[in-house]
Amino acid sequence: MTRRLSDLAPAGCSDHLSPMDQLPPGVNPKVLRDELAAAAEWAARYLSELAEEPVSRPMPATQRDRLRDARLGREGVELGRVLDFVREEIAPFPTGNGHPAFFAWVNSPPAPAGIIAELLACAVNATCGMGDNALMDLERGTVRMLAGLAGLPDTTGGVLTSGGSMANLLALATARTWFLTRRGSGDGAAYDRDHARLTLYYSAQAHMSVAKAAACIGLPAHRLRPVPADAHDRLDPAALRAAVTADLDAGLLPFCVVTTLGTTATGAVDPLEPVTALCRRTGMWHHADGAWGGLGATVPALAPLYRGVGAVDSLTVDPHKTLSVPVGCGALLVPDPEHLHTAFAHRASYLTAGEDDALPWLSHATIELTRPGTRALALWATLSHLGQAGVTALIEHYLTLADELRRRIAAQPGMELLAGGPWPVACFRVTRPAGEDPDEFHARIARRVQSRGRAYLATVAVHGRTVLRACLCNYRTTTDDLDLLISEVLHAAALDEPPHPGR
């Protein structure tokens, strides 16, 4: 195996390659320092210049092929090639969610504190699944910080996850085990009999990850009850009660209700207290999916909607949404963490040394064993940098911008604002040319705005129709970006108008 000379002995370098770095991937310490510094320099410049670049650009087919058909060379390349590769091949083609004029989905830019923390956590490289290390304790601490912000009790434990989808999956698996264990049907013939009758409830506005999680734990589609939402896109407790009653009468086993705090389409918050009351009465688990809106209790204007949040059985929060923690950080919070352990603690002879019974390893509270410490450190760093007041101010900033955007849309001739909120999203329509299919028209506007690259928004189905959707979750977005978005949408829509006579 040949070593890159530049990895071993940079010009003018007095450091020697230590014996432990003789084999790749080891490099000379000076080379590592220089490359880390160059990467940090590049990242800082990239972030500061991002707003001047297009939000996104179409990926040329040759570029796509180059990445998809990448082949591993026989000999390794020098370390410096990593930064060149990112600069030339990766950074020019982002999703766009770092850019202040990106309004699609709920994808934030990365918080500076989170970026630094990710790098540092990689250097420490602890696994937050087993053994004894500071990052696993920090994960326990950050979970409790989130619980405090969300309004959950001090007893709350939980785990960080890759995102909201994984947190919802853990929640449903936990609810299922809790329900069956209490009935004495955790195994055997009782399991066979009862598992087939488990029935799950959520509003028709719930995120698709809920139905996906249900499929993963073995619930067939005909045991899922997407209950119709009310006129404001919230779960309707009366419709929920009726569905549960009908299923009980039919001999089924209602085991869990999922409420949504901040629905993806329109930002609605489901009623919490009536659902908890129904769950207590009928022996169901109440999981709240707050991937987007789980921290609403920290905001005085939203807090009344979160009354009773402390009584849910589990809560999903996605710090990579509202808090701008770099992507890959969700959380499942469980007021009684014993339920997580009942669902996920599995023992093995090769995994016993050093575990303290009073402090179970985090692998006993989730599916993963070897788990990254980047989530805990990036979340801790982002939260610490913000402080409690900063978390509230950040969410309030999004709410204010969304109000501004809604006001501008409502005042704009040719645009119609649809219901939305309280979470910061605006769904709207544009007056279409006569005869044009409205769904196709709005899909085309979104595509045109996206491909022009000055702003970026998406579409969503609201009450059965495809409309435009703009979501506020970028701390760098200003009212100028709102004006830009509106003018880009109007420009894209005008391309469909018949030309003026004489033009």
Ligand SMILES: *Cc1c(COP(=O)(O)O)cnc(C)c1O
């Ligand atoms: C985004 C979202 C999810 C999924 O979270 P990921 O982090 O994308 O996996 C689930 N539920 C709701 C309400 C969401 O907004």
